[in-house]
Amino acid sequence: MDKDHTAVKVPLDGIQKQTTEELIDRTLELYPEKARNKRAPHMAANDPGVQGCSVKSNRKTVPGVMSARGCAYAGAKGVVWGPIRDMTHVSHGPVGCGYYSWGTRRNLVDGHQGVDVFSAMQFTSDFQEKDVVYGGDKKLAVICREIRELFPLAKGISVLSECPVGLIGDDINAVAKKSCQELNLPVIPCNCEGFRGVSQSLGHHISNDSIRDFVIGTREFDDEPGPYDIALIGDYNIGGDAWASRKILEELGLRVRAIWTGDGQIEHIAATHQVKLNLIHCYRSMNYMAKVMEERYGIPWMEFNFFGPTKIAASLRAIAARFDRTIQDNAEKIIEKYTPMMQAIVDEYRPRLEGKRALLFVGGLRPRHTIGAYEDLGLEIVGTGYEFAHNDDYERTYEEMARGTLIFDDASEIELEKWAREYKVDLVGSGIKEKYVFQKAGIPFRQMHSWDYSGPYHGYEGFPVFARDIDMAINSPTWGLVKAPF
Amino acid sequence: MDKDHTAVKVPLDGIQKQTTEELIDRTLELYPEKARNKRAPHMAANDPGVQGCSVKSNRKTVPGVMSARGCAYAGAKGVVWGPIRDMTHVSHGPVGCGYYSWGTRRNLVDGHQGVDVFSAMQFTSDFQEKDVVYGGDKKLAVICREIRELFPLAKGISVLSECPVGLIGDDINAVAKKSCQELNLPVIPCNCEGFRGVSQSLGHHISNDSIRDFVIGTREFDDEPGPYDIALIGDYNIGGDAWASRKILEELGLRVRAIWTGDGQIEHIAATHQVKLNLIHCYRSMNYMAKVMEERYGIPWMEFNFFGPTKIAASLRAIAARFDRTIQDNAEKIIEKYTPMMQAIVDEYRPRLEGKRALLFVGGLRPRHTIGAYEDLGLEIVGTGYEFAHNDDYERTYEEMARGTLIFDDASEIELEKWAREYKVDLVGSGIKEKYVFQKAGIPFRQMHSWDYSGPYHGYEGFPVFARDIDMAINSPTWGLVKAPF
Amino acid sequence: MSETCAVKKVTENTPEEVARVEEWINSEDYREKNFAREAVVINPVHACQPLGAQLVAHGFEGTLPYVHGSQGCASYYRSALTRHFREPAAAVSSAMTEDGAVFGGQNNLHEGLENALKLYAPKMIAIFTSCMPEIIGDDLNAFITNARNAGIVARDYPLPYANTPSFNGTHIHGYDAMLKSVLSCLSADKKVEGKDNGKLNLIPGFDCNTGNYREYKRICQEMGIEVTVLADISESFDSPLDGTYRPYPGGTPLDEAADALNAHATLSLQKHATTETIKWFKEQTDAPVEVMPSPIGIANTDAFLMNLAERFGKPVAPTLKAERGRAVDAMTDAHQYLHNKKFALWGDPDFLAGMIAFLLEMGARPYHVVCSRGSKKVGKYLQALLDKSPYGQGCKLWMNKDLWHLRSLVMTDPVDALIGCTHGKFITRDAGIPLIRVGFPILDRVNLHRVPYIGYQGAINLLTAIANSFLDEVDRNCEDKHFEMMR
């Protein structure tokens, strides 16, 4: 990506490295000693460019704290597999995991549920005690047959293991292989038991590995590859994000051959090795596969950011730079076309939002990628953190934040509460579990996983929606009602 | 009509002339003397065929009793004019009369409200004090002009006077005449002030006279009159009744040129003098015009009854008898076709309704015309009465009722309550004002003006609906909940 | 006409003509012509005075509403109330006919009173007029005195009466006149100098939501304040079905009403529906007599409770404070479904004032506000509410307009939903937007008149109805690909 924007940011009024470090100290005081020592490396005052400033990440969650994290299964089902529309995704194990993740991630798909798309449905083997005792492999084979019969247009079955499956020693890989042959249908095992790893992150990785081992390269596109063929990676089409992203990319002159995995089609994904460039939005959940495709098929990849006009413009230019003059001219045309529209949005909302402060705590790409969009609206981000990031995520984050702001990892709810209160933030952007905690405290909140049932937020289509939503959250007159006058 | 059915009915178990007369005496005891004397002639034990048995009717309502009656305006607006779909009907005077009669009579029409039909709308001159002081004639002229401009597809304007208009001496007839010429549009005055007469009945008569004076004969049908041309008179299309009636008549081979006035079109009404026969369902409200058309144009008329299969069959034969063999054969074919369907309805519901007793108190034709339909379902009618009937209505009623049953006129609510209680009826069929009185007392009830928002009840289409509704009213398990077990 | 017009052929509107007019009536051009009309009123928002008077009568213990006029008038008022409440509405009339126009209505009134007393044994008969006696100049005061003198009615039998001509004002003015009359009749000689019975007189105003009355009483109970709700229709129009019909199932006890002038304070919650009554109260008592906005929305409810707290020296009950917190919670949670949404609403001035306040609190826009009958002063009062909030900017108040005007407004300058009575349903159909049914009359849904919209709980109820109505629309109208589990 274009490095123009990596210059060190202007510090935020009243927020310095020292004050933030003091805040961190006060925060850590909440904990017993052992937990304090564990949590301490996971938060820091930002000091971009300085060697050694780093937030520790991808470590086990401290027991007994209110972590927002999910598990490997959640990463596999909710993020990677769930959005693939034309497969049935079997939550293999007890009923709960699939039940709780049913319809809750807003990865929109185009089609008729139960006919040619299946992502709003919940397939489970509903393990009973006897399945745990005698094993679930036989049941799984029957499940695959039943699905084949009842959903003839399904293009495949993913088998997502839940905790008991791994613990009792079932061999879903063998069953999947056999079923694949028997049914002449891709049956893809994914050993994403929830106890694996420390968060949903390992679920992404395991899922990427499954795609590597069982999907990629198994199909080819029906028509000839072209010079502008790309894949859109790590866009899960939350509230229609991927459709908004695709729109710009097509306007740019590129041909989006596959989306990973929002509104995804498994056979398109399987043929992605034919594209010329992989564009990655959510680096965290999909970098593995991008690297595999680079190694195995020589496909280059690059990250981009479609949140807010500033980042979109920079990303468009960076993407276009990978192609010829036509595409580069298109990029400029698009930017020219949309800039006044986006300016109108900024003009409308910025006066109502200028100088408002926000605290972010999300997963994947958003703790860093959305910063530009907030800044386009005049907001300041006082702190940002990830549920399940790795070191490379933090490396990409420091320079997006002003010096002295707070960067943190796997925050517990009590930490977030303290920070929101002490920074007197005007907005918290985080997840459903956090939402009402902050609203009860009188602090405006937007769900930044699900866009709070709004969206899309990606692309030029998304920014007006984002701006409206942020304004509405912060400036709703209901906040004036919080304190009773008696 | 076929006289087969006028044989004296089988007496109802436990109901004799004497017991009913005793009940009448007990009922009259509720009143102070003067009112008792006034009410006494209005109720009698039925004694069909006997000279002198008669119920007095069409007299002033006794002040201070809870009468169900409306006024002349109500008869004009709600019954005769309101259902004419393609005119605007101006409630001329204060706002209330039109407001209360707005959308409450279920005279369905086909078209787009405000475009080519207007019957669900409320046009009023909304008299203010100054209109009463200075007169409303000038305002009326402006109203007509405004309507002409705003509703170009309206085929006419009726001006329905409310009480103040007559009392202050306005001359709406002159205004109407002038506006008619100025606007080249029928503007029809109707001096139906509510204080005229004793009930809505005079409103029907006045409206009929207005049609006589200003409408009939002013149009001719575009095509040639035919031998089977008829008009359907006195069907107001409550819940689609007229559509159900029209269907049978057309199946019979007749051509329904005009409906008075359900889903009515004023120009068709105006050309009714071209038909060969007038078929009258609601004799009370429309006999005047039928007689005028007979006198003036020599058009014969006959009454018929489309409630319940027995009466429908008899009516079809009687109607067919006025035409040629083709029509007569059609009548038999229709009866043959529908008899099994109707029998299926009877078979379904009669076991649940056999021997149930009902008390009726409605307007127009229903206190006598619906009896056959109830009897088809096995119900017994222990008493029936009219809100606003005349002597000729009662003459047509006696023979429809068993000897000893109660016949009454302009009942007050307290009388109805007493009768329902003493007869231990299973159903009361009356109007909206009565409905909840009886339901509170734990007595099933159906609105028999509005079909309780159901319908149609006319014709073969209507009987299954009627049967279902009567069953539902009487047999709803909610009646089992009335008495608390504690 | 049959003489002046030649016999023409029957004509039919062509589909093209119909299509043209269908389009035209949605146009700016039509709107202009529609707003230019001066005489005809089409689909009015207001009824006439006697309806309000009858509502008051039903609100008192054992009271029979008595329409001095034609029986047809009584039938209309009774039907109107019964259709809305799905409850009986016992009332009688003088059954005046043409000869009344000649001889006056005294005989009818006397006979009517005699019969009504015998048949229905009311504890009070509340008399109000319809058009005819008003035009012929019947002197009710004299008639009633004569009735007492003639022994038809006992000297101490309460016979309040109100002149409620339909050609003057609307139902809210009939409400006011009758209420004042009932109170002055009952309390005539009951005012005791220096007495303070410690109670609150609460006047809900012309309010056809029985749930609201129950809420008022519950709120006062929570506050520990003894209340006399004046013209309390909550039981009258929401009585049990237990196998016994009662013509007077509820109402303000007459002895409580008679003690009204000895109350600790009097509070009306509908300014415009109680002008005369409040004036009368102020003349009759030195105790505080106040008018406050209907407690619709949070701030209005806050003000109401604080007024009670102050007047009665009691803190706002903690239970009510918790309710407030829950209402604010619900409003916060759902603000995104209403924020910046545009609404068209209509009704009586006090109802509109309350609904405007609630919508503005939600960040919603009361975009077209139609007040059927109201003075310039009423207009200023409502406009000031809109002007107070940024969400009121660009919203328009339409005084003395009707629902046919509103149709033009909605078709040319659209809104997201309508809030009002059933009479607006034809607009919703043409505009393809939902109608949130609140107010009077509701003729096509069940039980909505039992769902309170005042107080904190009422705010939750309003919010629920509106937000879920929008969510229903989204689920119904979205493409398959936008049909989602969560909203």
Next chain:
Amino acid sequence: MSETCAVKKVTENTPEEVARVEEWINSEDYREKNFAREAVVINPVHACQPLGAQLVAHGFEGTLPYVHGSQGCASYYRSALTRHFREPAAAVSSAMTEDGAVFGGQNNLHEGLENALKLYAPKMIAIFTSCMPEIIGDDLNAFITNARNAGIVARDYPLPYANTPSFNGTHIHGYDAMLKSVLSCLSADKKVEGKDNGKLNLIPGFDCNTGNYREYKRICQEMGIEVTVLADISESFDSPLDGTYRPYPGGTPLDEAADALNAHATLSLQKHATTETIKWFKEQTDAPVEVMPSPIGIANTDAFLMNLAERFGKPVAPTLKAERGRAVDAMTDAHQYLHNKKFALWGDPDFLAGMIAFLLEMGARPYHVVCSRGSKKVGKYLQALLDKSPYGQGCKLWMNKDLWHLRSLVMTDPVDALIGCTHGKFITRDAGIPLIRVGFPILDRVNLHRVPYIGYQGAINLLTAIANSFLDEVDRNCEDKHFEMMR
């Protein structure tokens, strides 16, 4: 696979194929195949045990739910509750990972308890398990004893725990296990021989409608009965928004719960969700311990009130009798909108039993009843309810079926509406019929979890939702010529 399958071309479903399958999945043939499946469960009606356990934990004063298992499990339960209630759901976990499988979860549990106590200062921590510790055989009892011995938790600190494996039973069984554990933990040594504290223990069961809890308490108040609602989530999941976040805003007071064995009587209103708890109560006390149907509908509410009346020697309050009359009134007035209408419903056995009773009382038909997990005995119990009424004839009970089965039922043997949770909304779309949202979870509408459906007022609320939903449909779907002012 990449080895076994040759590289094929990308294929697309043709519109014809899609149309064919669209039609086929609505067919009898498909239904047959769908009902033949034995292994895969598609769109289940039930969640797993820990969810019910966590609900119980939230229902006690100052109690922190503690998931012994992976942190992902806790996140799922918290999210599920939060989405439904739109309220925080504070809970922590042992955050077990792979090494837990090797070494067991004791260290995690001990560390977790230490942290939770310090961070959130709960008055009680209610521990329940998810899959992993159940499979590896963690001994919670020993772990807790060790924690006390190690001084991590005080000896008298309440640490109830329940084994709630997800592969056994459903959320209602987790509810039962946790409730029993909490009660036995708190009341361990609090039973006083011969003591009768005069109170009622009321157990609502797995009920995610906060309005129901408030109704139970109000009803008891009207009856003059002191009640301890066990696992009272009404404040926990419906707390005020007033600027302060409280992790434990409500719940049954611990001292009241501790006194449960000294109560005058114990009443559970969900037979199937409280089997173990009731058994435990019966073992522990000689006071009456009873199970009654959930008071959904009139007769069930009657029975509930009469039971209270008899047990506590108090008559049913006149206010409740009046409420009953109003509910019967509303039901009578609206019977025509529900009579003989067919419904499909799903949920837990006790919820279904109540809804069946209510529908049959209305003359409506609970036509397809899907009970996700239940024994033959449960099936017999529900079937008996259907058999009792003529309106239950021809209605079918489907035990151990899911919502994909229900879809086949509805498409081949249609109904007029669905009654159940949000998960049914895709069926309503394909079938073009309304969904009356009752039960858990409701993810796509606001505030419905605050609207009680138990008791007489609950019957009115249910009725209102159903009848008005049908009336909405009529107005929406009818032709212009059938669009009417009155319904």
